[in-house]
Amino acid sequence: MLWRFPSRRLEAETLRDAMLAVSGRLDFTMYGRGFDLFDKRGGLTGFKPVETFKGEGLRRMVYAHKVRREREAVFGAFDCPDAGQSTARRRESTTPIQALNLFNSRFTLDESAAFAARVQTEAGADPVAQIRRAYQLALGREPVAAEIAAAEPAVRVHGVAPLGRALFNSNEFVFLP
Numbered sequence: 009m010l011w012r013f014p015s016r017r018l019e020a021e022t023l024r025d026a027m028l029a030v031s032g033r034l035d036f037t038m039y040g041r042g043f044d045l046f047d048k049r050g051g052l053t054g055f056k057p058v059e060t061f062k063g064e065g066l067r068r069m070v071y072a073h074k075v076r077r078e079r080e081a082v083f084g085a086f087d088c089p090d091a092g093q094s095t096a097r098r099r100e101s102t103t104p105i106q107a108l109n110l111f112n113s114r115f116t117l118d119e120s121a122a123f124a125a126r127v128q129t130e131a132g133a134d135p136v137a138q139i140r141r142a143y144q145l146a147l148g149r150e151p152v153a154a155e156i157a158a159a160e161p162a163v164r165v166h167g168v169a170p171l172g173r174a175l176f177n178s179n180e181f182v183f184l185p
Contacts, residue, residue, distance in 0.1 A: 017183050
C-alpha cells in the first residue's frame with residue numbers, strides 16, 4: 009500500500025537539518041548546551057531572531073533554544089512550534105509565505121552558498137557536472153536532460169548557488185513522497 013501513501017511536507021526542524029546536511033555544514037555533535045535562535049535569553053520582550061548561524065548554531069534543530077511565544081524567523085512559517093503551549097498534534101499548513109521564506113531568507117542564502125562551494129569542490133568547474141552533483145546531493149537522483157538544459161545557462165552565468173536555492177525550495181526536497 010505504499011504506492012498510496014500521501015505525500016507530506018517535512019517538519020520545520022527536519023527541513024532545516026536537511027538543508028544543513030546537503031550543504032555539508034550540519035554539526036552532528038551530541039549533548040551539551042543548545043544554540044540560540046534569538047539574540048538573547050531571558051527577559052519578557054525584545055527578542056530578535058538570529059539570521060546567520062555558525063559554530064554551535066549549525067547543530068541539529070533539536071538543540072535549539074526556543075523562546076516561548078516567539079516564532080523562529082524562517083521555519084516559524086513551517087508550523088514550527090513556539091514552545092509556548094503543548095499540543096497533541098502539530099498543525100500543517102501550506103502558504104506562500106513558506107516558499108518566500110525558504111527562497112529569500114538569510115539562512116537559505118548562506119546554505120546555498122555553502123552548498124555551491126561543496127558542489128564546486130566535489131564536481132569541479134564543469135557546469136553540467138556541477139548540476140549533476142547538486143541533484144545527487146539535494147534530491148538523491150540524477151537530473152533528466154530537460155533539467156540539465158534548463159539549469160545550465162543559469163549555472164554558467166550565476167554559479168551553483170541559485171540552483172541550490174531552487175532545489176531547496178522544490179517540492180521534491182520539501183515533501184516526502
